[in-house]
Amino acid sequence: MIAIKPRIRSFIAFAHDFLAVVIAWWLAYLFRFNFEIPSEYQQSFKYILLWIVPLQASIFYSFGLYRGLWRYASLPDLKQIFLTVALGAIAVPFVLYMLQLPVLVPRAALFLAPMLLMLIMGGSRIVYRSWKEQRLYSLDDAKRQPVIVLGSGSTAVSLVKELERSRDWHVAGLLTDNPNKLGTHLHGVKVLGMIDDLVEWVEKLSVGHVIIAMPSASQALRRHALEICARIGIKPMTVPSYVDLVSGRMTVSQIRNVELDDLLGRAPVVLDMEGLHELLTGKVILVTGAGGSIGSELCRQILSFNPRQLVLLELNEYALYTIAEECRANFPEIPAAFLIGDVKDSARLDQIFDQYRPAAVFHAAAYKHVPLMEHANSWQALKNNVLGTYHLAQTAIKYGIEKFVLISTDKAVNPTNIMGASKRLAEMVCQALQQSVENDCQQVAAKPRTDFVIVRFGNVLGSTGSVIPKFREQIARGGPITVTHPAISRYFMSLQEAAQLVLQAGAMDRTTTGGEIFIMDMGDPVKIVDLAKDMIRLSGLNENDIEIVFTGLRPGEKLHEELAGDNESTLPTPHEKLRITHSCPPNGQWLCSLLEWFSDQQALSDEAVKMTLTTWVPEYLAQPSHHQPVMEKDTGSN
Missing domain, CATH: 3.40.50.720 (NAD(P)-binding Rossmann-like Domain)
Structure with a gap:
């Protein structure tokens, strides 16, 4: 029955249209003669039907008029009916003329019949669909x-x-x-x-x-x-x-x-697809920190450009496993290598670059959690974010990588914390490598053909360790939501937009001597307390249900972030959402001194790291280690 039913429906529809042709021509004759058809025309009507009906029916069938269901009849179906009827309106008089049939056919009927046929065929389908939907809705009204x-x-x-x-x-x-x-x-x-x-x-x-x-x-x-x-x-x-x-x-x-992304109101990113295809398509691409928020989103978007191979480097085993499962499920046709490794391990990097020979590197691996890096982890933050970047960049130069893209942060501008200062130092290392020439420091390579690109942006909604997942957990527990300060604000953008603009910056041609810092258009800063209130509303609650408590600024935390430093001027780029900073980059000798300092150290205390960072990053403003937060409730005045 399941196999026969479609054929039965098609046969019924065909029979309906067959009958519609007869009715349309009969009505055309009736209208032409004011419902009193002369006997000689009645005889001719019966005769011409023997030719017209099979002709119309063959046109209907050849146009596939019976493949669809009447209950889903729509404008495309009416267009198809119109085309078949119009073709029949042309074919009928042509056939009658060519065959020279001895019949009387009123000319008005040649025009009236197609119009009536269109009305009957289209109207019956629409009426049937309306009846079915009305019947369906009447049965489901109680549930809808x-x-x-x-x-x-x-x-x-x-x-x-x-x-x-x-x-x-x-x-x-x-x-x-x-x-x-x-x-x-x-x-x-x-x-x-x-x-x-x-x-x-x-x-x-x-x-x-x-x-x-x-x-x-x-x-x-x-x-x-x-x-x-x-x-x-x-x-x-x-x-x-x-x-x-x-x-x-x-x-x-x-x-x-x-979702919160819906409230950002940011316009969609228009990408330079030609430039991105040139950078990514058919090439081997390496992403470090591939299991993190930014790294994993970069991998997703890079895969959509059909690279020859994607190499994912990650230190965290579970994070690598997660992104590996996703890549295999969504992009099984694109070769990918899932590698455990530390960017501070030069031998491992040499092994990877020698085996896979990437054309471009996107460096997203970093320690980024501000309070966590501020105490007891300062030296590790400095080694990972600075030395890790140097070793990776040097390996890229050694193997002649075309493009090296460093993912930086707005916290690197006039930094007040270890994480921001270490990322600013990583920026300077890349700039120094771009500017370096042969000198007496054997650790610094000659001026490379590798183009260094630094991309600096603010907070990404929902990224690992960000405030959004924390707020979600606090709301799920029934509150309170903890905000450090009533006036604190941050720049926010979606994960997709951030990754798109990183790729866009990587695809841009060199504008000066390389080592440029690209700044994303982050829009207007958002107050964190407003973000908390939005999340409460998005949960279907109001501010009377979930309390907001202010805890005081954390160590190293600023009230407001900046995207460009006091000594940096910004210039427009061909892309409206990217600007470029113009500053005096450090030279190769500065880099030699930095590397010598690192080689002389074993492990430094938090205080020693902060003191030394003020030398290497002059704009760094170290804050005291001990900070006593002040608990305060949201009075609703903000």
């Missing part, structure tokens, strides 16, 4: 949940269409930010009011769900909608981001919970 959609643009209309075909949702109405659309109907659903009227309409319609369908709206508007939902105790949902919709990775029907 009413929902209000915020938005009145093309995305909202597409969402309404999708939801009206679902068994889970019923769109009770639309709310808009455009007063010109008030009272209009979009795909049969009325625009009830403005977004500010949400409270009123939720109560009137007894709605328990709200979907925000404004992917291109401003950050302020989306945040405002979220605040209203939090005020009335409704956890909002949203459609995929504008980037996902345009790329085709997701459709509007894939509704999800609102």
Whole structure:
């Protein structure tokens, strides 16, 4: 029966259209003669049907008119019907003329019959679909949940269409930010009011769900909608981001919970695809720290450019295993090497570079947690972030690597902590290597053909060790959320955007002598306390449910981060979201002195590291080791 049913449906549809041809021509004759057809025309009508019906039927069948289902009839189906009917309208008089049949055919019928046929065939399909959907919805109305959609643009209309075909949702109405659309109907659903009227309409319609369908709206508007939902105790949902919709990775029907990325309001990154293909496609690419947040996202995006091979270097076994499983599942066709190794181990690096010969290196391996590196781990932070970068960079020069990209941080600007100072020192090491020439220091290679690129950006939403996972855990426990200071702010960007701009910076041509520091457009800084409040609302709670406590600044922590130092001027680049710093880089002799200092040390205390760093990084402002936090509750004034 399962195999026969489609054939039965096709046969019924074919029989319907067969009969529709007869009815259309009969009605055409009736209309032409005011329902009194002369006897001679009645005879000719019967005769020409012997030619017309098989001709029309063969056209219908050859156009594949019976492959679809009537219950899903849509505009493409109507277009196909129109084409077949139009072809028949041309073919019928042509055949009658060519065969010179001795029949009387009124010319008006040649025009009326196709129009009537189109009306019967298309109309019956639409009526059938409407009946089926109405019957389906009437059966499921008790189960379908009413929902209000915020938005009145093309995305909202597409969402309404999708939801009206679902068994889970019923769109009770639309709310808009455009007063010109008030009272209009979009795909049969009325625009009830403005977004500010949400409270009123939720109560009137007894709605328990709200979907925000404004992917291109401003950050302020989306945040405002979220605040209203939090005020009335409704956890909002949203459609995929504008980037996902345009790329085709997701459709509007894939509704999800609102995430912090949705509130950033950042425009999608437009990439120089030609430059990225030249850098990545068909080449061997090495990523260090490949199991970390930035490293793993870099791997995902590099794999989408079809490299010849991706080499993933990671010290943490579990992190490497996780990204390896993901790569094998999502990109099984691209060769990848998953390697355990330490960037401070020169012998291991030589082994890797000699075996795989990468064309480009993306260096994301680093110790980055500020408080953790500030006490008891300062020397290890310095060795890993500075010496590790040097050994990796020297190996890249030795093997003639085309591009070396260092992932840096905004905490390297006027640093007040060990992590930031060590990353600034790593930047200077790369700049010195780019500028170095043959001299009496045997450890420094001649001026390399390797191009060094340094990319500096701020916090990434949801990255390992960041404030977002910490806030999620605190909310899950019922609070309180701990924020260090009411005024503290940070730059934030999504993980995808950060990785995209790192790749974009790597693909750019050398603008000066190399060793450039690229600064990402991070938008406006976000207050951490506002971020905490947003996360509370996104959890379907309000600030009365979860307490916010201020604990005082942690050691090495600044109130506000910077993207460029006092001695650095920035210049635009061909990409609107990247700027380049212009400063005087250190020379090879400076690098020799730094390496000699490292070779003379075994292990230094935190205080000794801080004291020495003020020599190597003049802008570093060391803070006292002991810091007593002050507990303070959020009074709501912020």
